[in-house]
Amino acid sequence: MTDVSTSFGYRVLARDGAARRGRIATPHGPIETPAFVAVATQGAIKSVLPRAVRNAGSQVLFANTYHLYLRPGAEIVAAHGGLHRFMGWDGPILTDSGGFQVFSLGAGIEHGVGKVASIFPGEGVAPAGARGRSGLVQVDEEGVWFVSHVDGSRHRFTPERSIRTQRRLGADMVLAFDECTSPLHDQAYTAASAERTHRWAERSLRAFHDEAPVHPYRQALYGVVQGGAFEAERIASARTVGAMTVDGRGFDGMAIGGNLGDTRETMHRVLAWTTPYLPDDLPRHLLGIGDVPSLFEAAERGVDTFDCVAPTRNARNGGVLARFDDDGRPFPTFRRNLKNARYANDLRPIDRSCTCEACAGGFSRAYLRHLLKANEQVGQQLATVHNLRFMAAVMREIRTAIEIGRLQEAKEAWLGP
């Protein structure tokens, strides 16, 4: 499906307020936006074959540089001709830069640790209270040191190394290397960190253009906006990364990352601060968000793609997505827990109107509950396929709503006034 002639590009097809109905052209086919990006961290949607992922309506996948770099190593992926062939997915792929793992492995959120004093400009180590798990990550101006969760070995990531690795992995869209701050970082640290992320963005951009492509198709590079839940920092970051060029060349897309606040409302505010300052002609990706209300909220503010582990991870733990309960009343959380005892004798499908393999295939809630309780992989597979189909259906509805200028109505129909 690789189309060498297709250059990366983004086009707005319709608008509804700030919302965009667009199309991203990639060497591995188009992405109709707004779109949900399913997460395949280690080069696989856990428990589901690529064909089933495709059948569930997924257009594009998200893989992790950190994980694939550690195992099996970028060279092995490159030897296959890149991630697409390696994992048997011929559609578009986006890779994370590895920056987030710095956050989640070493400088992650540990709630209840207490107040964090700003140590900036002291370089080196994240604030003590903000260190997660075992504090195995050190950040400095050049990059980060981290310890492998696989075998304990020590590794160095820099913008240049991240880009080189992502060149080898060969995703259609790759991310600049960034530092992701947590809610425990105060404004001073967050601001200084964002500025460093900007310097890393510039180095990522330079490395991306300096380094010869490993695979015979054009990859796209997204810059990452940081700034935590602080308005001034978000605006500054959006402006800086959006306008950034090296030798006249800028980013192909914008990603919004980092700490988006403690609540959904805060996140929506952060988006409202950010998207107006992003270049209109570039696609915007929102990192790590995928709950149903946020899909509408983000689309409404001009976000084009989102990735989130929740639909697939929750599926494996029994949380299947649904809009209405059996009495036709909306689920506030858009989710039912199939492991609940109430489904033990429930012979109905998850959702009568759903066309996914689990629902249309005649599999009952009781059967799925049994499989999930017994840890059978088929249960995880069916639940995952259902959730992917659900996400695809919501996104299709959002796209259609934007096309006809009725996103607000669609949003209210889903979320209430």
Place this chain on the structure above:
RNA sequence: GUGGGUGUAGCUCAGGGGUUAGAGCACCGGAUUGUGGUUCCGGGGGCCGUGGGUUCAAUUCCCAUCACCCACC
């Protein structure tokens, strides 16, 4: 038959002469957003095998008994 060991939550086991006996898992429910095949938070649940004895007080110490396990004849 003899000797030894073990009986505590659904399971595997801690514990200990003195208010309402614990853990892990399981079960029930809830959270969990750039996935370390998750993680976290709550909840229900016990004649501490049975009978007797010692003691102010026994699930705890003693005796008997039953069940199971191991070894030996």
